[in-house]
Amino acid sequence: MEYFIFAGVLLLFIVLIMIKGYLDSRREQKRFEKRLSERYGDPIEREYRSGELEEHVSMYYRKHEEAHQLDDITWHDLNMNEVYRKINYSHSSAGDEYLYYRLRTPLQSDEELEHMEQHIRYFMEHEKERVTMQKHFAGLGRMQKFSLYEYLEYLDTLGERNSIRYYLAIALVLTGIGSMFYYSVGVGICILLIVLCRNMMFYYKEQKEIEPYLTSFRYIIRLMQSAEEIGKEPVAEIAQEREQLLACCKKMEGFRRNSFIVLSGGAGGTNPLEILFDYLRMIFYLDLIKFNQMLQLLQKHPAEIDRMVTIIGELETAVVIGEYRTSLNGDYCIPVFRPDGEGHAFLKMEKLYHPLLNNPVKNDIEVKRGVLLTGSNASGKSTFLRAAALNAILAQTIHTCMADSYTGSMFRIYSSMSLQDDLESGDSYYMVEVKSIRRILEKVREAARDKKHVLCFVDEVLRGTNTVERIAASTQILKALAGGNALCFAATHDLELTKLLGGIYDNYHFEEEIAEEDIFFPYRLKEGPAVSRNAIALLKVLGYEEKLVKDAEAMAETFLCTGKWGM
Numbered sequence: 001m002e003y004f005i006f007a008g009v010l011l012l013f014i015v016l017i018m019i020k021g022y023l024d025s026r027r028e029q030k031r032f033e034k035r036l037s038e039r040y041g042d043p044i045e046r047e048y049r050s051g052e053l054e055e056h057v058s059m060y061y062r063k064h065e066e067a068h069q070l071d072d073i074t075w076h077d078l079n080m081n082e083v084y085r086k087i088n089y090s091h092s093s094a095g096d097e098y099l100y101y102r103l104r105t106p107l108q109s110d111e112e113l114e115h116m117e118q119h120i121r122y123f124m125e126h127e128k129e130r131v132t133m134q135k136h137f138a139g140l141g142r143m144q145k146f147s148l149y150e151y152l153e154y155l156d157t158l159g160e161r162n163s164i165r166y167y168l169a170i171a172l173v174l175t176g177i178g179s180m181f182y183y184s185v186g187v188g189i190c191i192l193l194i195v196l197c198r199n200m201m202f203y204y205k206e207q208k209e210i211e212p213y214l215t216s217f218r219y220i221i222r223l224m225q226s227a228e229e230i231g232k233e234p235v236a237e238i239a240q241e242r243e244q245l246l247a248c249c250k251k252m253e254g255f256r257r258n259s260f261i262v263l264s265g266g267a268g269g270t271n272p273l274e275i276l277f278d279y280l281r282m283i284f285y286l287d288l289i290k291f292n293q294m295l296q297l298l299q300k301h302p303a304e305i306d307r308m309v310t311i312i313g314e315l316e317t318a319v320v321i322g323e324y325r326t327s328l329n330g331d332y333c334i335p336v337f338r339p340d341g342e343g344h345a346f347l348k349m350e351k352l353y354h355p356l357l358n359n360p361v362k363n364d365i366e367v368k369r370g371v372l373l374t375g376s377n378a379s380g381k382s383t384f385l386r387a388a389a390l391n392a393i394l395a396q397t398i399h400t401c402m403a404d405s406y407t408g409s410m411f412r413i414y415s416s417m418s419l420q421d422d423l424e425s426g427d428s429y430y431m432v433e434v435k436s437i438r439r440i441l442e443k444v445r446e447a448a449r450d451k452k453h454v455l456c457f458v459d460e461v462l463r464g465t466n467t468v469e470r471i472a473a474s475t476q477i478l479k480a481l482a483g484g485n486a487l488c489f490a491a492t493h494d495l496e497l498t499k500l501l502g503g504i505y506d507n508y509h510f511e512e513e514i515a516e517e518d519i520f521f522p523y524r525l526k527e528g529p530a531v532s533r534n535a536i537a538l539l540k541v542l543g544y545e546e547k548l549v550k551d552a553e554a555m556a557e558t559f560l561c562t563g564k565w566g567m
Contacts, residue, residue: 032138036131041326044089053081053100059147060097060309061104068412070104070393073436077417077457078389080104082356087398089323090316091138094223097147098313099320106396108410108452110337113399117334119318120399122237124326129235130319136233137316140226143219148309151216152302158213160299161292166285169199173283196283203282210291217294218263220305224249224256227308230315241311248304255297261290321398328402335395335406344368345453345487347392347408354387355394355402361523362403363387367506370482372498373491374530375510376538380523381491382417382459384510388489389415389457411455411487412447414440418459430465437461437477444486454486461490461497475500498529517541 061069070080084103090096107113123130143151176195180188230238231246261281281287298305325332346368353360363384365371373381391401392413416436440456447454458481461474471494478497481488482504490505498507509530513520519541536556540549 029135033131033135036134037127040127041323043327044086046085046088048085053084056143056145056147056150057096057100059149060313061101063149063306064101064105066105068106068108070106070413071439073439074389074413074415075104077415078386078393079356080393083390083394086355087320087324089320091134091142092140092226092312092316093142093148093219094140094309094313095137095316095320096142097149098310099317101313102317103393103397106393106411106413108396113337113396116314116318116321117399119237119315120322120325123319124322129233129237130322132233133230133235133315133319136226136229137312137319139229140222140312143215148216148219148223148305151213151219152298152305155213155216155295155298158295161295163285163289163292166289166292169202170284173199199285200282203285203288206285206288210288213291213295214263217259217291217298220298221256221259221263223305223308223312224252226312230312238315241315245308245311248308251304252297252301255294255301258290259294262287262294317398321400324398325400331402333401333403333405334399335401335408337395337408337410339409345409345411345455345485347388347455347487349388349391349401349403349406349408351404352387352391352406353402354383355390357383360387363523363525365508365525367487370478370486370488370490370501370505372478372501372505372507372529373489373509374493374495374498374507376512376530376532376534379510379512379521380525381510383523384525385415385417385457385459385489385491389413389455392455409453409455411453412443413455414443415457416440416459417457430462433462441477441480444481444483448483448485452485456481456486456488458488458490461492467494470494471496471500479504495529512538514538514541 075081080103084100087103088096088099090099107116123133172195173192176188176192178188179191183191227245228249231242231249233242235242346366348366350364351362352365353362361380365388373384375381387402391403391406392408392411395401395406395408396410396413416433437458440454440458444454444456458478461477462470465473474492474494474497478488478490478501481490482501488505498505506527507529508525508527510521510523510525511530511532512534513522514534514537517540519538536549536552539552540546
């Protein structure tokens with residue numbers, strides 16, 4: 001009787017533990033749902049490991065590289081990693097990686113952008129459905145260190161595996177058991193023990209080999225579960241995506257079936273049934289055989305895995321863009337794309353600003369030909385170039401602009417702005433700059449053949465060489481970048497270019513204000529070339545010796561009057 005009472009108490013304790021775990025899980029889920037509703041659009045608090053974006057989050061993009069995506073130079077010129085961090089409200093690796101891909105892949109058709117816009121608006125307007133989807137994304141979660149695509153590459157190193165050796169090992173166990181009947185129990189036990197020792201040593205060697213690959217298996221199982229859950233959600237807006245997800249799950253069902261044999265248990269388990277099952281796996285190689293079956297199925301269906309990641313990533317990116325828009329408190333616009341009537345590239349932006357600035361000064365610009373920016377250092381030229389470039393990119397990637405209005409052509413976008421010496425290749429700054437600009441010239445010619453438009457940004461053309469050659473070469477380069485299919489925004493300190501290129505470039509400038517021994521930058525874009533000469537005056541404001549400043553002013557005045565330099 002005492003045993004029955006003890007067993008009953010133990011069973012009741014186990015049941016209570018299970019109930020508590022269920023209730024705790026439900027409470028945590030409710031808290032998560034509440035956070036999703038109440039903190040929608042709040043600033044992102046996530047931290048990233050060093051190199052996480054370049055080495056891991058970028059993997060989906062690397063596996064789906066296309067022509068005319070943002071190249072590395074443009075991505076780094078515009079500090080797109082920081083832009084990504086500011087936008088990324090994802091809860092899963094699929095969302096992380098697809099958003100990175102989306103930001104590097106400007107769309108080139110209204111149809112694609114409108115399809116994405118429909119999803120964005122739907123989830124912004126339907127909180128219940130959005131929260132439900134975010135729960136599914138969070139259930140999928142993130143890979144701990146690497147991208148799923150990195151793990152899939154590792155799986156390829158295993159090659160083709162078969163289970164013949166495992167079946168032979170099982171046959172040895174059965175032979176050991178049979179020897180107890182054929183010879184004697186004692187002899188049979190000895191043979192069986194020898195076989196078991198040999199098999200267990202072999203098992204641990206094999207199990208250690210497959211252990212690193214189980215992380216990817218677990219994530220794919222979660223991916224299939226999330227795909228199936230999303231596929232069963234009654235959301236008409238994503239009917240096509242739901243259908244495709246369920247079709248992928250159906251083709252991959254064999255991968256998930258009995259996967260617990262491989263993915264459950266392990267060393268350190270305390271449950272008696274788990275311990276017993278662990279021994280059965282060691283003796284009969286159940287997990288090794290199942291691993292090979294799962295691997296073979298995985299190798300047959302890479303397209304289905306990629307499709308599930310893509311669809312879930314697309315859906316989560318739509319949710320993320322909606323949340324990012326909410327964080328802007330209405331200070332954004334939906335871009336409008338249309339031709340200018342003559343097939344030429346054009347761009348009009350009103351109250352545009354840089355998305356990474358806390359208190360940005362907004363500017364307007366409308367251009368149908370190149371833009372030449374002049375002005376002193378720190379006056380705002382480079383920031384304006386980056387603001388214009390980023391808005392053009394965001395218009396065609398997340399269909400959201402940091403402006404009151406954005407209207408223009410669809411572009412292939414390139415920049416040459418934040419260049420440095422390339423120590424690895426031994427290239428000087430000038431060589432790096434020449435190569436960077438040459439690639440843009442090639443893209444402009446290529447786009448002309450394809451009847452596409454290019455938008456490019458160049459900060460300080462050929463700053464790495466002497467004045468005479470810089471002005472001559474810059475003039476010809478900027479002429480080549482000015483055409484019906486291309487818009488070039490270029491910043492320069494060489495006022496000579498404003499005259500040489502006045503017929504094909506619109507001139508704009510930024511200027512500073514100096515008053516009462518202080519300097520102020522209003523960051524307002526103004527039409528025409530810069531007319532003030534304040535570089536030497538700035539030396540005085542910044543505390544340079546009076547004699548040095550006066551001598552510099554005298555030299556400049558002499559040159560302007562005579563065209564010759566004197567000491």
